Amino acid sequence: MKVLQANMHRSRTANDLLLQIALEHHVDLAIISEQYKTREDGLWIEDETKTAALWIPAFSTVTHHTPIRQNCYVSAQVADWTVISCYLTPSDDITTFQRKLEDIEDAAKQAQGKVILAGDFNSRAEEWGMASTNSRGRKILNMAARLGMVVANIGSAATFRRPGNEGTIPDITLVSEEMANKVAEWKEQEYKKAKKDLNIAIRKSKINKWKCLCNDVNSDPWGLGYKIVMKKLRSRRSLPELQVEQMDNIVGALFPTHEIRPRRRTVPDLEERVDMFTLEESVRSTNSLKSRKAPGPDNIPAEVLQAIAERRPNLLLDMFNACIRKGLFPKQWKLQRLVLISKV
Template structure:
């Protein structure tokens, strides 16, 4: 199954950062490179960030970078050199690099090549990187023009695993001047076969759909032959595990994990506002190219209003979701808030107690809370005298 991979420049916008997280939820997870983020949550296991960051992700390494326009050519080349050293250390691992280079070159669709473009091309050739950008779609669309400054590079070993590179303007609702770059990480046949076998082993069974009769028949068929007294303890353990797995497969289906398609604060009104913002941006772009000054001014005002409405709606949605979570403390103190705090909240799986055998739960209850009649002796009084 392909894995989603994306990168863009967030322009230090809280609304754009929230929409990027929602995009990952809609795709069922993945990895995103966010240049110039609004903030990086402290001590968060799913976030990492500096001027450039390199992480190990499945079969490849992914490096994210941002080179702001204020850097001089010397500073830019020093930053490229440092990034190249990190890439060299990861050899022979496949590496993908994505980010905002703020560089222009004919090789990726710019009308001309500037000094940064020359430095970038030399740096890429030195490290054996190939350019994944396709077509001439602008990755930056601002009030003063369009350009291609967001680039994706990869080593040959990583490039063969990347499919569907494209520029997408719809998911971020045009909240940023930078477009979202999307692609998919695919597995080569041998890795895909291994992943499927591993995934099949890790999937648990749907206990609620258990067929007791089929379970009993399968266990009887497994234990029908005479036991082999010459088998070792390890062989007996392996046989028992295989027999139980076959019995479970015969009597109940495997569970299918369902990925969440939205963040905790997302709802349909936000999706409508995002679509309205995309439409307003398209009208503005169309009028700027072929319309009058008055039409451009009206379209720009409509785009500003649409962006403001979407940002305000996201802030309200997050505030409402937080208030609902806090209020649930009184209704269910050991529920979702407690599980989030202790990292035990798993929305894709039923509670662990529901997967345990009923007789086992009865035995545990009897051991923890013994009844007076059976388990607690009567108190003996003090001897007289």
């Protein structure tokens, strides 16, 4: 059984990171302290103060039963282990701390067989990597001795780090002494590195999804992009009721009608009716284009046109005037491209 112990510190990012790590390492059970919120995927059991929890992911196959929820801890039988998750707040005085610790000890005594007791105890002891032992740490060590449990923490990596301060190790894991040799590969997960890796993965995923959406809009105007926009529009308030006359006036103003004119059979001699472009006008209009912008459907960037206007201005001038003389313009010049702007 793979067990993950995590102190969430009420962090939304840590909550997202929890699922990512559980999936990557195929975690069967997570022992949680200071959770961000109740998870809806899988089985979630939390204590009465919502500061300690046990989470069995939906993809886990371990069995469980007999959950117990108390003031500062929660316990359950998971596979053939009794697992207790607890959180002891640093604001408690030593008397309150002792009383809560006694409740946790009673729960461990009543457990049958193998026991894992883990959580954020907010205490110090050399046995789990701290430089010194305080009164809280001594009380926990005495409790572990009475229960026949040992500290499973290996190394001295900090499990909590406040900006600008030295890291501490408030999170510890205790296991039954006779089963200590069954605990393999106990290690800390570096939160900063895992958070950085997750952010990079999320960023890459967003970029890929955005590119796919843009390609879908170009290839299928009625595809996913259209459905997203229509979903947003449907969520708005319904239009006010209008009279038939009002609707006719609106449609007439937006879509005016005119008499149908016969189609021309020949192209008129526009050279006599329309002035041709001058070289100065061609260069000035080309230089007015904004650089570093996405090209249109013709896929010609503004920088290319500006370079041509600088080195071969007559080339553009002849092309523009030929379009006017013949009354013909490229189809790409008559198209528009719908671009969705990402707000991420």
